[in-house]
Amino acid sequence: MEALFALLVGALFTVSIYLFLSKHIIRILMGAAILGNAVNLLIFTAGRVTREVPPIIPPEFDVPQSVVANPLPQALILTAIVISFSFFAFLLVLGYRAYQDLETDDSDEMRVAEPVDDVPPPLGY
Template sequence: METLLSGLVGIFFAGALYLMMSKHIVRVLLGVVILGNAVNLLLFTTGRLTREVPPIIAAGADTLSAGAANPLPQALILTAIVISFSFFCFLLVLTYRAYQDLGTDDTDEMRVAEPKGEPLPPMGY
């Protein structure tokens, strides 16, 4: 199962990098989301995937048994999901405002576009 998920992580990373190299800002945002999911899946895969032994410390024991899944990556993933969702919402609002002001979502055109209603800067130094 870990081999299958490792391949899926690689596909997610490749797709995220492909989307993040795009000129359109919406594709870049989707790439960031997929990259976050790839990292979460990578953390989940490194924590062992077993259904036989739950990550619960038995009565009278001080540590987990050797075959149990590691609960730390699962806790990290829960935190990362909340942080990545709030980061995505912030980037989405920022992109929407940039689109409203500049009238484009192409990053090359955003560099030379002036916000609507603002005068051009003086040409002299």
């Protein structure tokens, strides 16, 4: 099972790098989202996929008496999901705003494009 996940992680990293090399902003953003999922799956796979008993130590012992599940990868993945979602939402808004101002989603054209002045300012100004 871990070999299958390792191949899937490699495929997700490959797809995300391919999308990062694109000129269009939406493809770059999708590459960032896929890269976040690839990293989460990598952490999950590194923390072992086997089913084990919960990481609960009885009160009379100082250490677990048998093999237990490692809760650290699960906590890291949960934190990474929240951070990657907020990062993706920020990048999505940033890309949309750049598209509104420059009227292009091509990153090469964004470097030389002048901002369009007829776009109304956002509310609150």
